[in-house]
């Protein structure tokens with residue numbers, strides 16, 4: 311998912327619309343914008359940002375602060391009731407919330423809250439924060455911090471009130487969240503910095519792990535939500551660099567395209583291939599493919615073309631839709647690959663749908679050999695932090711080793727970048743521990759509650 315928010319600008323809804331449009335790659339199932347104009351007003355729906363909003367709808371959302379969300383459903387599944395932002399109306403005031411990430415103890419908390427009388431509108435884990443905040447008393451910032459102490463997992467939250475905008479990031483730093491500023495002085499928040507460039511904001515800094523930032527009366531204030539037993543760490547999702555984020559975004563000071571290009575270079579150093587051309591799978595692998603080509607001296611070519619009008623195939627909710635999507639989406643360029651030994655770079659293998667299909671496409675187009683190189687380590691364990699690979703059975707690298715998987719996708723050879731290689735590419739330090747690598751290593755950054763048991767049931 312992606313979140314965007316702005317406080318103190320008369321064009322809040324329009325800028326949020328542009329911001330969400332720039333974050334569209336993070337989720338294409340649903341979107342919503344909530345604005346503050348005396349009261350909180352909302353419009354949301356299922357589909358792409360441009361399908362849900364038009365000029366009239368944006369006009370109707372005039373106000374001077376807004377939060378917005380694009381959804382890629384993981385926890386709680388799809389359906390209109392789970393579309394964010396959520397709007398809570400209580401006697402003490404109104405509150406809007408949106409969230410990127412996944413809470414690992416949501417079910418435990420939900421049960422406790424329901425036992426004490428809370429009624430949930432949705433199956434989304436995001437609603438839990440709203441109910442927790444309602445149960446605490448005192449200054450709003452204290453209620454937010456107390457509530458966040460109970461929540462475990464991955465989150466970037468934006469909370470809009472009549473009296474301010476709050477932005478919070480989980481204490482592990484799993485999900486990204488950055489702060490920017492408009493020329494007018496208004497503060498903006500976004501999952502990715504690419505949205506700042508679109509709305510004309512200047513990047514200020516990232517929200518820190520465990521930090522809660524409040525904007526009110528043009529002023530930014532910050533505190534940390536943890537209690538004396540909770541610590542912050544620095545474990546942003548490695549997949550943000552590999553797959554999720556747009557290449558023009560910077561995460562924690564590292565440009566995504568550049569990190570991917572270094573992955574390609576290291577992938578070549580670790581697993582060279584004798585070949586005539588290097589090709590990437592559009593769009594998320596092109597940076598890594600140029601890195602591999604540059605390091606190997608093998609020419610980089612456009613061997614695959616993508617139909618721009620098909621969305622992200624992985625983000626489709628069912629396997630049938632995903633396979634259909636891959637078929638409609640990619641075509642081989644015959645004159646580039648015919649008679650050639652091809653190195654095909656992709657960013658990741660999850661279920662194996664994409665790689666298997668592309669190897670056969672390339673061979674049908676006349677490639678004599680196809681060597682597959684993957685710019686992430688093998689994904690062997692489910693992610694509980696907001697990426698939809700939630701069961702081990704779905705993960706092909708959990709069931710097959712590299713040789714078996716190479717045979718399954720019918721590649722002439724297959725190799726993945728190593729975990730150390732990935733760390734070196736992103737952090738320039740092969741031994742660093744400042745990334746989440748849980749889905750590769752199985753060493754989870756957080757405690758696991760019912761979610762792990764549920765996903766690993768046999």
Ligand code: 5GP
Nearest residue numbers: 553594624625657658659660661662663664
């Ligand atoms: P597969 O086809 O093996 O199931 O998934 C891998 C392909 O899906 C890659 O081409 C990758 O670019 C794309 N992809 C789309 N969404 C995701 C995601 O959320 N995580 C990962 N790792 N890959 C994704």
Ligand code: SF4
Nearest residue numbers: 547548693746748749
């Ligand atoms: Fe990202 Fe993998 Fe960690 Fe999930 S488990 S947050 S996909 S690195």
Ligand code: MG
Nearest residue numbers: 591592593594
């Ligand atoms: Mg892809």
